[in-house]
Amino acid sequence: MSETARLILDGKEYEFPVITGAENEKAIDISKLRATTGYITLDYGFKNTGSTQSAITYLDGENGILRYRGYTIEELAEKASFLEVSYLLIYGELPNTKQLSYFQESITHHTLVHENMKSFFEAFPPGAHPMGMLSSMISSLSTFYPDSQNPNRSVVDIEKTIHRLIAKLPTLAAQAYKHNMGHPIVYPSNDLDYCGNFLKMMFALPTEDYEANPIVESALNKLLILHADHEQNCSAATVRVVGSSQANLFSSVSAGIAALWGPLHGGANQAVIEMLESIKEDGGNLQKWVDKAKDKTDSFRLMGFGHRVYKNFDPRAKIIKKAADEVLAQLGVDDPVLDIAKELEQVALNDPYFVERGLYPNVDFYSGIIYRALNIPTDMFTVMFALGRLPGWIAQWKEMHENNEPIGRPRQVYIGANERSYLPIDQRG
Numbered sequence: 001m002s003e004t005a006r007l008i009l010d011g012k013e014y015e016f017p018v019i020t021g022a023e024n025e026k027a028i029d030i031s032k033l034r035a036t037t038g039y040i041t042l043d044y045g046f047k048n049t050g051s052t053q054s055a056i057t058y059l060d061g062e063n064g065i066l067r068y069r070g071y072t073i074e075e076l077a078e079k080a081s082f083l084e085v086s087y088l089l090i091y092g093e094l095p096n097t098k099q100l101s102y103f104q105e106s107i108t109h110h111t112l113v114h115e116n117m118k119s120f121f122e123a124f125p126p127g128a129h130p131m132g133m134l135s136s137m138i139s140s141l142s143t144f145y146p147d148s149q150n151p152n153r154s155v156v157d158i159e160k161t162i163h164r165l166i167a168k169l170p171t172l173a174a175q176a177y178k179h180n181m182g183h184p185i186v187y188p189s190n191d192l193d194y195c196g197n198f199l200k201m202m203f204a205l206p207t208e209d210y211e212a213n214p215i216v217e218s219a220l221n222k223l224l225i226l227h228a229d230h231e232q233n234c235s236a237a238t239v240r241v242v243g244s245s246q247a248n249l250f251s252s253v254s255a256g257i258a259a260l261w262g263p264l265h266g267g268a269n270q271a272v273i274e275m276l277e278s279i280k281e282d283g284g285n286l287q288k289w290v291d292k293a294k295d296k297t298d299s300f301r302l303m304g305f306g307h308r309v310y311k312n313f314d315p316r317a318k319i320i321k322k323a324a325d326e327v328l329a330q331l332g333v334d335d336p337v338l339d340i341a342k343e344l345e346q347v348a349l350n351d352p353y354f355v356e357r358g359l360y361p362n363v364d365f366y367s368g369i370i371y372r373a374l375n376i377p378t379d380m381f382t383v384m385f386a387l388g389r390l391p392g393w394i395a396q397w398k399e400m401h402e403n404n405e406p407i408g409r410p411r412q413v414y415i416g417a418n419e420r421s422y423l424p425i426d427q428r429g
Contacts (some may be wrong), residue, residue: 005018013210081194112187130180134257139254231390304361349361
């Protein structure tokens with residue numbers, strides 16, 4: 001007999017089915033709550049509300065587990081390429097040799113963007129935030145591919161849109177960077193892989209022969225994999241809700257980029273560097289700031305330590321710490337801000353105050369260090385996050401459509417004024 005939950009309201013008893021997930025997660029299915037009882041639930045921020053059943057990502061914050069389609073993040077980051085992981089997230093299985101070859105070739109074929117998009121960049125003011133540019137440019141892609149706007153398009157058409165998006169987002173991200181730097185754009189190269197091509201478009205000059213540093217390229221590959229999906233977070237939920245209205249994939253991902261832009265979501269690694277710069281500008285007295293972090297009466301908080309989901313450790317941080325150490329050693333960076341970061345890391349890993357509270361350096365701490373070492377401006381950090389998160393957004397959008405999920409429409413508890421009459425302006429208090 002299936003498990004049920006019982007709810008008593010106004011002396012009446014109602015039963016609702018209990019759903020058990022693949023990892024024994026329990027959920028009470030209240031899909032028919034309002035229809036059968038007249039009540040709704042109130043759940044600020046949807047912290048206790050499952051909006052869907054998903055087969056993409058499993059996350060166990062208590063035990064520091066993150067898996068994509070059943071594969072551990074540790075194994076994928078060590079052995080896979082970012083495009084392999086993208087294929088896995090979007091299509092459900094790791095690709096074989098033929099499938100991966102086709103996937104790579106298709107994406108390489110679509111990396112160029114229409115030349116008219118140059119004029120869009122020219123219209124942005126100097127210093128425009130790259131996330132604002134990126135969101136706008138991704139949304140505008142739907143106007144260049146009007147077939148993508150058809151909600152009844154074929155599977156083949158949807159796949160072409162997916163490949164175009166994966167191919168063109170790095171091109172547009174690099175062009176946003178070049179725009180703000182005042183540098184000429186660098187076109188994509190078909191002879192480079194995904195990460196190497198992006199690094200060339202970011203850092204090379206148009207006439208320059210460029211070869212990416214393999215340590216840097218490997219670190220970027222790992223970072224993109226670690227950020228590729230993270231269950232029903234703010235931006236993923238945004239992509240699903242926007243897509244549930246049958247909005248096209250370009251527009252849905254544009255909305256996800258806007259959600260990621262918020263400092264409470266994607267801006268954490270930028271906040272890490274800004275915090276470290278503040279410590280440096282204050283004279284570099286790290287102990288002073290550590291003491292402030294321990295003082296409950298002080299509003300200062302160390303950025304990049306602990307995680308709202310992972311309660312013991314962030315499994316991604318262990319992976320990227322090694323990559324950060326390799327990048328710093330390889331590049332021989334002389335940067336007092338990064339020196340402070342390494343000192344702070346040792347404090348957090350050894351000080352009982354931080355150890356007992358699980359305030360370990362997280363993935364945002366180490367990704368911020370890597371991007372700083374690569375001379376990527378802090379306002380580009382969230383763009384790098386978006387680059388990694390793209391296949392997860394696509395997978396969430398695709399799954400939602402394949403499941404024929406209804407349009408997202410949360411309810412509310414109204415607490416405003418009751419009905420009242422309109423008064424002429426001379427009779428209003």
